[in-house]
Amino acid sequence: MGKLRPGMATPLLAAVLAVAVTACGSGGGNGGAGASSGAAQPAEKIKLTVALFSDFHFAPLYEEFKKTHPNVEIVERRAQFNDHHKNLTTQLATGAGAADVEAVEAGYIATFTPLADKWYNLNDYGLGKRQGDYLDWKWKQGLSPDGSKLLGLGTDVGGLAMCYRTDLFKKAGLPTDREEVSKLWPTWEAYMEAGKKFVAAKVPGAKWFDGPGENFRAIVDQAPVGFYDEQNNLVAGTNADVKKAFDLSAQMVLADESAKLAAFSPPWNTGLTKGSFATIICPSWKTGSIKDAAPTTAGKWDVAAVPGGGGGNQGGTHLMAPKQGKHPKEAAELIDLLTNKDAQLKLFTDAGALPSIPALYDDPTITGFKNEFFSDAPTGKIFTDAAKALKPQHVGPKAGDVLTAFGNALQRVEQGKQSPEESWAQALKDLERIK
């Protein structure tokens, strides 16, 4: 027996070591699971992953892509908005886990374009030819800071309008016709006054708007300068327009106009369905979100002009290809297809995504488009008008974090925890922490 035992110990030890080594190996390689494997030959089966932060209604476009690329399989994955962008940051920094095509929203685009060496230069794949299609400012947002590299191609822009519930307006004795409603609020101050009338009418279970954060964002977006100046200095704390937007939003909250629902939270979804608020700021893509989140409210909505006289961009997305991807050529071709004229036209009618190709603003499919869900509102005309009036604002590197700080500040006022002054002061302290 003495002979047997040492014999057993050796393989056992080997097994132990093997387990430890594989455990480490799989731990380290875990993040890379999403990336496609091996250097592929052209005809070989290829898997492309596309990472998005909501349903972009891309599915029919993938099918179209597969017609010309039968060897490509496309896998889409979605994460919550903030998570998506945070994940992307870590994936780029650690060099593993990013998808072949990544969606980057306008609030984050300036965080990612300075990391030019982490992305494929789409100029190398012939996409520079698309420049003529695009709104100039949207094109520039996708360039590296020195302008030499093309890192992302735009999908949509977020021209602004105001969506409202005709049924609730009627109950409160306000006009319901979209022309007259637009006249109710030439300015945000007038919007607040109209809200006071609505609140005074005491429509059961309904407030004037969902929450102050998105209104604040819209007011800031309409200013010539937002949170950052052109040199990427954080000026949010000293910019009078930001302070004005904050004070105005806080006043609306104090006038009891807010339904106190944070945008895109589950209670907000419920509120949309149950009619907890009468108006909601509508970048064009949000017409799609409302339709997806509250399908039973069809016909109860309409769309009017945004207070503050048009202008302002909220959101909009770029598609980018991280250098971790093994199939840049196919990724670039997919990006090209997902952002071309036909795709943008289709995404407008399907998902309310306003094209970033200005030639389409005069396309009869768009100008004549009436949105059935929104009481046949001519959203094509409303949003293209907004897009034409749009004065783009420079978006700085940490605009998303800045917006979160102010959003929290307004919620503190909303929850009665702080006065607007105290809350503003704390928001400024939070800004100092943003590095």
Next chain:
Amino acid sequence: MATRAPDNLAATPSLPPVRHRPRAYRRHLVHRLDVKVSPYAYVAPFFLLFCAFGLFPLAYTAWVSLHEWTLLSDVHEFVGLDNFVTLLGDDYFWNATFNTLSIGVLSTVPQLLLAIWLAHLLNRPLRTQTLFRVTLLLPNVTSVVAVVVIFSQLFGRDYGLINWVLSWFGVGVIDWNAGTATSHVAISVMIMWRWTGYNALIFLAAMQAVPRELYEAATIDGAGGMTQLRKITVPVIRPTIIFVVITSTIGAMQILAEPLLFGTYSPTGGPDRQYQTLSLFIYENFVKLDFGYASAVSWMMFLFIVVIAAVNYLLTRRTRGNLT
């Protein structure tokens, strides 16, 4: 046979080893190695894994915490204890500490009392005993995400079930998420839902080892159910109680998923950080990619856990009964 000699030698160690035969000596050496080294090989898997995933991260975190360390920058400047100095003066850190302790006490204390009581109820001949025991464990095997999502809806302000029930008793609309106390209660309820049954099963296992004669004697002496629980069960299962208290406390110190999901993914734990726990505070700095600071918070949290576990141990050790 001569080749079997080393075996016999090992069996009777008083005999001197046979030194004149090199071959036998080698066998003897192998055997000695086997006896001395093999046990270490058998326990090695745990220690190897622990070093790789426990000890090394712990030490490396300490190293990172001494640096200005962000993910996107390749330069990691050594700053000594600066991160800890900043941390001790950081209101948000102390706020998170308070929240963690508050949620910890609110969830752990009722949870353990409830668990002992449940175990006591089950520690008697019952029909469908297994069914009851499995039921106890069900909340624990449910995904934490599912639990928090459902409970967040139950605790909803406008359309939540709990507010609806409370409205029958004339209680006004409670914004559970907004208040400090209310949000702590809501999160504690989620934790209790998941862990009470699990702890009850551990207590039950311990209770079944308590000698029946003690209860019989107590019954003859006229002691009721509660007295028996207090005077017999609790003192006898004291080691198990200490174990459960310490594991629950450590668990409570590390609460992350509940507040994160309760605030719909907001790492600040509500707009006023009213339910941001220490783990969530680490997570907030982690997603900001400020690894140096996040590591410093992690180490402070580690120290807190050590201190609290020690205090816990001392306190629970003092609840010594008369029996032991």
